[in-house]
Amino acid sequence: MSFLNPFLLFGSLALAIPILIHLVRREKSEIIPFSSLMFLLKVPKRSIRQQKIKNLLLMALRLLILALLVGAFARPYLTQPAKPAGNNASANRGVVLMLDNSYSMRYGNNFDRLKAEAQKRIDSMRASDRMAIIAFNENATLLARPTSDKNALKAIVDTLEPSFSGTRYYEAFTLADRALSEFAGDQKQLVVISDFQRNGWNRSSRESIIGTDVKTETVNLAVQNPNNVGIDSVSVDQTSFTRTYTGRVIARIHNYRKDIPVDVQVSVALNDKEMGRKTLTVSANSSALAEFTGFDLQLGFSKGRVHIDSNDPLKVDDDFLFALERREKLKLLIVDAGKAKQSLYLRQAYTSSPDLPFEVSVLPASAVTPEEVTNHEVVVINDVPRLPDKVRDRLDDLRKTGQGQLIILGENAEPGWWNSYAKFPVKAGPRIFVAKDRGRPSVALTTYDRNHSIFKPFEKSTRVVLNSAQFFAYMNVEAKPGAVVLAKYEDGSPVIVESSKEDHGMLVFNSTIDSKWNDLPLKPSFLPLFHEMVRYLSRYNENRSWYALDEAIPVVAGLESVAAAVIDPKGGRQALGQLTAGQVKFFTPTIPGFHELRVGPDTRLVAVNPPSSEGNLDTMPPEDLLASVQRTQGESQQAGLFGTEEKAEYARRQMIWWYLLFIALLAGIAEIYIANQSYKAS
């Protein structure tokens, strides 16, 4: 029995009022001196008793009417169907066993306890009962379809292992609901055995899944005040271009205990060789950071591991893996007109720090050969009148193999020659001197494509802005069909244009890189803009140093069609098939550890860690969880989850309130009759 409007039951408190009044008045009854009780004492006791009984009956009737009305308006309904099949204790039972094998179950002997509880449930099955088993973590898996075979079920439970995944109840309950639907006509039962971690329930997914006819039971394996210290996350600068690692490895250690601080030893190792060790004191229920840097790196990928020495029962979160890569620097060729200091700002931009991933060489246009340009990943043509035809043709070919080219048009460029270059994405026009031609001192770069990766630094920072630079002169250009204007001056003329997708790999910038035509090189926006342009043209992307388990990892093909595969930590090979040029496939790891992504001849190392959120063993009351996922009658009706027969059954179960009203009516009539009799008698 349950109620659709349970709050109305508070109305039953009104029942106490007449009783209280009676008691209070009885307590306060005064003493009246009377001449003689002679006649009062002669009143037959039976008559008084009858009157008392009548009045008690009246009061009881009135209370009953009140209670019935309150009960009726609270809209009671039978939670179990009126059908004998559903309620009958001898009916066949259909049980779904939900077993939590998220990695938090590795805490102490939790998983053994889970297995024992599961075996107990299987043992208690009757011959006609059926059971399905679901194991759930981040995902839910149906381990056993409904069966009465106890041995098979036991074997499944025996072989079940805790996973390294997090907890997500919603999927598990969805699957359980599907499994329960197979028990039509049986008495449905759902048993959840878990540590009921709070972070496994996303409160926003507030949709009730489990039907009202399912009897639920929970087995809470959570331990009181769990003792756990774990590595929450590790922040790593993944790529280094120098032998000595100048980036930082910052590990965040969390003490989940709420009562006492702990001391932990934190160490970092590369390729199983310890590189540093620190001791930290982490306060109760808070985090502390351990930072490591300055160790040597070998070329290529290194396997990194942060480890803490803790004595807690959950060991999985005591290690955290990451991958580091030491790379050769990007080879960048600057071709200029050969004028003194023409490429000064550009060279400085790419060589100002030894940490920068650029190796820069500068050549005058007159000296450049097709061979010279071939050896570089990015070529910057810095305001040259023209290029030798062989070099131009070679550049066209190199773009197809992935080379990036940045063409800067300025005072030296001959518009006629550049316009004769068929694959050039813009049509060069006359030079514009802003003061003379536009009647104002300068123009600013005000409009740009905020989604393009070369403007990424300006999206993140409010201090580095593009429009601070003043442009005094530029070459008026017009984008050819297919070319994309990435940035414009405030007068609407293009500043940066990208070649079409068919001939990608070229950017055109239409003002010089010196302080004559603009003051851009003197502004803070200069370095990020030109670094990003070269990074973009080289297709150089920093990879993430680690991924979480069950997180999709992108596998990207280069410019050629190649085969891709993943080698997991156990040495298993998973082929990802043939990837066409530029195609992205996603791979989802299922076990933590170092994975090798093989894309053609390239091999990339990816570290995969279990989700650190599992280290937080805070629990939620199982009944709250069940209340969230189990439908109420009202929800079922609203959701239209009833068929015609079920609607009729549902309506039947709600009929109680009519009966209550009818009984209240009868009680009302009886009350009127008795009250009238009493009144007449008095």
Add this chain to the structure above:
Amino acid sequence: MSTPVAEQPKNRFIDPKVLMKIQNLELVARSVVEGFVQGLHRSPYLGFSVDFAAYRQYMPGDEIRRIDWNVFSRSDKLYVKLYEGETNTRVLVLLDISGSMNYGSGDIKKIDYARIVAACLSYFAYHQRDGVGLLTFDSQIRSHVPPGRRRGQLLTILSEIDRIQPSELTEFRKPLRFLAEFLTRRGVIVLISDLYDEPENILAGLKVLRSKGNDIIVFHIMDNFELTFPFEDMAQFEDMETKRKLHVIPEYLRNQYLVILKDHMERLRKELSGSRIDYCLMDTSKPLDTGLFTYLAARSKSI
């Protein structure tokens, strides 16, 4: 010159509450009786007087000096004058001073009302030259002033009435038996009581007295609340005589109580009238006239 009381019939009888404010019982009695007597001149009982003497035809053997010659001279018939001394009687007031008489729902208690009735009757009788006596009782006889016409008799009675203090239980049998034994001369016996005793006890004594030739008048003094039982709220009722307490829900008991009370009064009335005893119910919220009329009616019978 007539008094203002006589001129205003509606004020002919004084409200008991007003009388209660007069401390002097003789004054109270006089106020009531004189107002009443003056009012009598217009009443249907005209013709009765303490000075009245009846005429009877002369019979041989009568003293010749008793013949009224004035009448003879007018009518040539011989009539003998009957003297007033022959109409004198003895009046004994029996006043119940049990605890229950101390009850009063309003400003006036039953005992006060009874005092005034007793005082008025005594005054009235005394001034009719009747011998007046007083006997107060509860379960015992508390005071006894034998009937007489001595000088100061009225004052003695009034001061005795003034002095009484009700407290004890009512018990009719014993005092009435005592009276039956010691009352030797016939007369008028006036019983003023709330009659809270079993009718058998009351009637047994009164019947003996009646059988000895006494005229008996019973004034049944009742408070209006006793007659109507208008209580509403549940309360503990305390017996003023026995101090016993009883939880009473008036709503439940009123009807039964009124029926039993009515039965009690009806039985008394029947039994008393069957024994030719006058019964008069007096409601303390009403003036005293009814009582006095009843008394006078009885008195006239006894003449």
